[in-house]
Amino acid sequence: MSTVFKAIADPTRRKVLELLRQKPMSAGELCDHFPVSRPTMSAHFAVLREADLIEAQKIGTTIIYQLKLSVLEEALLGFAQVLGIGIETAKQAKDERASSLSPRKKASKGRSK
Amino acid sequence: MSTVFKAIADPTRRKVLELLRQKPMSAGELCDHFPVSRPTMSAHFAVLREADLIEAQKIGTTIIYQLKLSVLEEALLGFAQVLGIGIETAKQAKDERASSLSPRKKASKGRSK
DNA sequence: TTGCAATTTAGCTAAACATCGAAATATGGT
DNA sequence: ACCATATTTCGATGTTTAGCTAAATTGCAA
Numbered sequence: 081m082s083t084v085f086k087a088i089a090d091p092t093r094r095k096v097l098e099l100l101r102q103k104p105m106s107a108g109e110l111c112d113h114f115p116v117s118r119p120t121m122s123a124h125f126a127v128l129r130e131a132d133l134i135e136a137q138k139i140g141t142t143i144i145y146q147l148k149l150s151v152l153e154e155a156l157l158g159f160a161q162v163l164g165i166g167i168e169t170a171k172q173a174k175d176e177r178a179s180s181l182s183p184r185k186k187a188s189k190g191r192s193k
Numbered sequence: 194m195s196t197v198f199k200a201i202a203d204p205t206r207r208k209v210l211e212l213l214r215q216k217p218m219s220a221g222e223l224c225d226h227f228p229v230s231r232p233t234m235s236a237h238f239a240v241l242r243e244a245d246l247i248e249a250q251k252i253g254t255t256i257i258y259q260l261k262l263s264v265l266e267e268a269l270l271g272f273a274q275v276l277g278i279g280i281e282t283a284k285q286a287k288d289e290r291a292s293s294l295s296p297r298k299k300a301s302k303g304r305s306k
Numbered sequence: 307t308t309g310c311a312a313t314t315t316a317g318c319t320a321a322a323c324a325t326c327g328a329a330a331t332a333t334g335g336t
Numbered sequence: 337a338c339c340a341t342a343t344t345t346c347g348a349t350g351t352t353t354a355g356c357t358a359a360a361t362t363g364c365a366a
Contacts (some may be wrong), residue, residue, distance in 0.1 A: 234343095309364100
């Protein structure tokens with residue numbers, strides 16, 4: 081958990097995640113968005129990999145990075161939960177709205193734990 | 194934003210927040226929960242204060258710290274939003290459900306740095 | 307094989323951070 | 337005024353982090 085928060089504590093790394101949110105991207109392509117050297121970016125990638133926030137797929141000479149959104153979600157949600165911050169995923173919220181719109185259907189999908 | 198994530202990247206500081214979630218507490222009382230020196234804890238408090246996650250109230254010789262939950266919520270939500278992770282506070286979820294029942298546009302709150 | 311392109315590793319510096327014990331500051335009681 | 341208590345500041349030390357340049361690695365293609 082600390083590794084995840086440490087990873088996203090850096091603005092460059094947050095931006096990387098943000099870029100990867102839109103589509104998987106090669107290391108070089110990502111590098112082009114930042115004014116720092118490639119080795120430095122490679123170190124940032126390593127931190128994100130260490131935190132299990134991205135995964136790498138080697139294709140020939142280039143490496144494609146892809147966001148692991150679920151890990152990020154879990155960390156944020158997990159922390160929020162401990163803190164008692166009322167938070168829910170979009171999926172959960174959708175379910176809530178759905179059941180609110182059709183109140184006759186008593187979806188007893190136990191989400192109160 | 195970085196300051197908030199940097200603050201919560203440390204397990205000791207996360208635990209402090211967790212403790213303060215239950216009730217405001219004096220610095221000394223908080224210190225008693227951790228196996229580190231008081232100066233060290235004082236430094237942690239400073240980091241949390243710097244991130245605007247807690248606020249201090251001096252009463253006589255003791256200092257009572259109190260959690261600023263809203264700041265934490267905003268940081269988590271703000272980041273999640275940028276990343277497109279669908280999470281929302283319980284309050285927002287309630288609003289969503291309400292507006293879903295009578296589809297009227299909802300005013301959005303200002304976003305800042 | 308030779309050479310090129312993409313990426314990482316190695317080796318370094320400077321700045322930031324965590325931690326401690328000791329000293330300083332502030333407050334309330336006697 | 338003096339003392340005890342609560343908390344922070346100070347100074348020192350070891351560790352981590354972000355950044356750089358230069359060199360090594362890997363895969364492809366001519």
